[in-house]
Amino acid sequence: MKQDWLDAYLLSFPGVEKDYQPVWKWFRYKVxxxxxxAVCSPGPEYELYGGHDLLxxxxxxxxxxxxxxxxxxxxxxxxxxxxxxISCLLDGELPEEVLRDLCDRAYALTVRKLPKYIQRxxxxxxxK
Numbered sequence: 001m002k003q004d005w006l007d008a009y010l011l012s013f014p015g016v017e018k019d020y021q022p023v024w025k026w027f028r029y030k031v032x033x034x035x036x037x038a039v040c041s042p043g044p045e046y047e048l049y050g051g052h053d054l055l056x057x058x059x060x061x062x063x064x065x066x067x068x069x070x071x072x073x074x075x076x077x078x079x080x081x082x083x084x085x086i087s088c089l090l091d092g093e094l095p096e097e098v099l100r101d102l103c104d105r106a107y108a109l110t111v112r113k114l115p116k117y118i119q120r121x122x123x124x125x126x127x128k
């Protein structure tokens with residue numbers, strides 16, 4: 001994976017925890033138990049996704065459609081709900097700024113769905 005900064009960036013968000021899901025061979029990034037990102041490398045049997053390092057990110061359904069139309073390196077979410085998840089090819093040509101923005105959006109979307117008191121705690125942790 002050429003994005004060496006990615007792990008540190010995802011872990012820099014307040015309240016984020018990382019774990020490894022051995023059955024899926026995914027590194028998952030969660031905030032308060034809710035996954036917003038995952039990194040994986042599917043095998044060749046997964047056709048479109050196979051042989052690529054992927055970053056799966058949570059997104060709004062309409063946004064996912066627009067992103068897939070605008071960037072060939074953004075695909076429907078691998079092994080997840082294809083309406084609310086996207087997969088970014090990490091070995092593709094997607095600019096780092098776009099990946100960072102998509103990570104920010106995935107985290108914010110997940111936090112918005114948490115209870116208000118947890119949102120406040122996370123804001124306090126970030127100093128915002």
